[in-house]
Amino acid sequence: MKKYLGILLLMIASVFTLHGADNSVAIENARKMLLANQAACVLLAPDGSVMVKESGRGISPLLTIYDSLHGKMDNTIVVDKVIGRATASIAVCGKVRHVHAEVMSQGAVDMLKKHHITASYTLLVPQILNRKRDGICPMEQTVANIDDPVKALAALRIKLAELRRK
Numbered sequence: 001m002k003k004y005l006g007i008l009l010l011m012i013a014s015v016f017t018l019h020g021a022d023n024s025v026a027i028e029n030a031r032k033m034l035l036a037n038q039a040a041c042v043l044l045a046p047d048g049s050v051m052v053k054e055s056g057r058g059i060s061p062l063l064t065i066y067d068s069l070h071g072k073m074d075n076t077i078v079v080d081k082v083i084g085r086a087t088a089s090i091a092v093c094g095k096v097r098h099v100h101a102e103v104m105s106q107g108a109v110d111m112l113k114k115h116h117i118t119a120s121y122t123l124l125v126p127q128i129l130n131r132k133r134d135g136i137c138p139m140e141q142t143v144a145n146i147d148d149p150v151k152a153l154a155a156l157r158i159k160l161a162e163l164r165r166k
Contacts (some may be wrong), residue, residue, distance in 0.1 A: 023048040023077055027100050027120070030079035034102060041065060044077040046097070051076065058082075059139050059156060062090045069094075083108045083121070084128035086139035089152035091117060103128070105140070115149070138163065 026048030033039045039053035041061035052069065054061035062080060066073065073094035080087060083101035088108035091099050092115045099112055104121035105128050112119045128137040136144075142159040143152040 023098070027077065027079055027098075030077075031100070031102070031122075034079065034081050040081050042079045043069070043073065044079065046075045046077075048077075058137075059087050059090065059160070062087050063156070063160070066090050066094050082128060083119075084137060084140045085111055085143050086128075086137070086152070086156055088112050089143055089146075089149040089156065092149040093153050107140070111149070 023044060026044050030039075030042035030044060030050070030053075033042055033053060039061075040055050040057065042053045043051045043065050045051045052065055054064050056064065062078060073096055075097045076094070077098045077100065078091050078094075078096050079100045081101065082103045083091075083099055084105040085107040087101075088099065088111040092111065096117060098118045098120070099108075100120045101108070102122045103125055104119065104123070105125055107127065109119050109121075109124070128140045129135065130137050139156060139159060142155050146152040146155055
């Protein structure tokens with residue numbers, strides 16, 4: 001029995017080694033930045049260090065990070081205030097490893113899970129509302145029926161451009 005327990009512990013240790021160290025402290029520190037309004041989105045390197053932080057509203061902070069680091073987000077961790085399907089699409093395109101949000105929609109959880117990205121959140125909600133809280137967020141509406149993250153990202157760029165022209 002002890003032999004099998006030792007083998008099991010060795011297997012568990014190797015899994016943690018393969019997937020990197022536990023970054024819960026780094027995620028908690030990034031959350032503190034969000035709660036102190038020092039950032040709206042923080043990107044953590046695989047080792048837990050802060051790669052970049054962005055301010056702004058909606059999907060813009062993560063989209064800015066994605067555009068500036070395109071191709072260099074693999075295996076990173078996104079910590080954001082609000083993650084819905086729209087923002088989750090950007091995270092999937094960036095090939096991140098984990099996403100944490102203060103508020104996350106069930107649709108985002110489902111999308112991230114489908115693409116093998118782990119997720120954590122402070123509050124899980126059925127959907128992300130618009131700023132007036134009287135309907136669905138326009139970005140969420142944009143990607144509601146799009147399952148392909150690349151197509152969702154293209155649709156989000158079009159919608160964002162439309163909203164900025166108004």
